[in-house]
Amino acid sequence: MSFFQNTLILKRIAIFISIVIVSMILWNTYSFFKLFKSDEKSKMEIYAQAIEEVSKNSGGELNIETLVFEKIKNIPLILTDENGSILDYQNLDSIKALDTKYLERQLKTMKEQNEPIEIVFLGNQKQYVYYRNSDLLGKLTYYPLALILILTLFLAVIYMMFTSNKVAEQNKLWTGMAKETAHQIGTPLSSLLGWIAILKTENISDKYVGEIENDVHRLNTIANRFSKIGSLPELKKKNAVSLTKKAYDYLQSRSSKQIQFSFSSSEETLNAQLNEELFGWVIENLIKNAIDAMQGKGSVSIHIESDAKRIKILVSDTGKGIPKSQFKQIFKPGFTTKKRGWGLGLSLSKRIIEDYHKGKIFVKKSEIGKGTSFQILLDKAV
Template sequence: MNLLNNTHILKRIAILISLIIVSLILWNTYIFFQQFKTEQRIKMEILGIAQKELANADLNADITLQDKIITTNKNIPLILVNTDGNIESFQNLDADKSQDPLYIQRQLEKMKSENRPIEISYKGTNKQFIYYRNSDLLNRLTYYPIALILILFLFLSVIYLFYSSNKASETNKLWTGMAKETAHQIGTPLSSLLGWIAILKMEKVNDSYVSEIEKDVARLNTIANRFSKIGSKPELKEENIVRVTKLAFDYLASRSSKQIRFSFGASKEQIPVLLNTELFGWVIENLIKNAIDAMQREGLLTVQVENTAKKVKITVSDTGKGMPKKLFKQIFNPGFTTKK
């Protein structure tokens, strides 16, 4: 129990550490994005200052630095607008699409929505505004946190599935252990019952009584074997599936209400297949029991075994009330029942 508790604690610690690591990655990415965006704005402000100094420079002034600042901008799209809102120039827009004034206008509106403009004041009252858009690199970076979040969700989903499967595995192991222990407990009195049957035969007790007791003891032995095989790999042998199906059918038919009519049919007397007789018989018995319950102890129950080219089809049909069509896909799920 302590080992199980420690395992659960370690799992929770691992999940917590993973969440912290991924959260730190997301936070650092956000900080990096904001810093990159700030640096881009500073670059635009420097470009605006260079534009202003270039416009206000004397004819003999050295404008090499200002010109270099303006011309080295190769990745940030920008549009220069005057105080009247008219576009005076633009830079780093698509060369072909820039021939269309509507395209430039749409780009301007997009720039207005993304960033505050850089104001350039010249001598006198003249002003210009630099509108700019995030660079392609920055735009690509905006998708990076989204990708990380998706990775986070995927990561958490994998952890959840792993944790759930482990828990289901532990539950299955528990049920398997209980089933095997039940089989062991049943086996102990069975040995005694077999001894008592031998004594009854020696005492010349009515053979019909002893025969019925033997059948029930054999039945208990079959049930014990079924429980002992839960969780183990089934051992398959070549058996006549018609005979095995008929045995399960006859056993329940002889112990059911006389108001139920039973009918068994097979396309062949011998259909050899690889199966585990005890587990297969268990399945057939459950199907027949469900059919009997559905008919409320009165009606017709039919079992038909058909051999096709590659498969054997076994049909268990009854004249019961049936079930809603929406439940058809659930009827073979473990634990599913319509009984109340």
């Protein structure tokens, strides 16, 4: 079983266990809440009965009421007459209670939370006991919300942990493959250089030998590019215009005549901190994608301009276009719309521009059936 399958199973188990635990705690909390609420209601009923019994015995003392009150001192209550006028209150802030508006607000809250308890005196006179949840019960009400927040944070930590492990594993695999590719290319390259030297002594046309040398040099560039993946490349102050034009010229000379190329720049020199080989790789990837999108027929254009701080490189084509929903997805490893392809070109380009060169690369605009424009933003070199 692969690492990714293991982490996926562990993630699902952790999430399932977390949901079960939180569900049990929420159920118990709800049960406690109902129990406490019922208990407080029972206390209020006893309190009302005590007042009613004492009132029926005109010569009686309020010892019973006092004793009952001692048991409910944590439950705020208000006593009103039949007309709703406040007669008495208990367990409220004594200073704030001097303000009648405060008492009215408390009474309104009590009416919303619980049904009043009716007290009937001799002569059918009535009074009502209103009460609200105690502070303890109020805190218990918010406990499930706090628990859900804790669960959310817990799941977020689990997600980030597994995601970081997955990314680290992908980066390790990617780096290993890149360096192994560079190593494998290096062996035949050395042999080819020897064969070129022999060809030069055999009176072979310089034109043919020169083309072979160019392709060998190209293979050496590719090997160097792969060898730099996974390590921090060296950046130097370079002319972004000339480097872009170099990659552009190489692909133009090797592309179909049915594709029209155009290159323009507002200035001849626009310097940025660049790694020549990796930056050229990005430009080539964008041009190759443009050619694939046009299926070998159309036009590719590159325009370079700048503002006070940044260099802007726009690569446009007249291909099939990209749906807006895929503008960000196309930069993810493995995503491709081609029948043949690994979906690494744009992902690698994004990593080179944003991670290594601290720039930006994104889809500037795209229309289905009309074409796509990618833009690269780089900071100018001082």
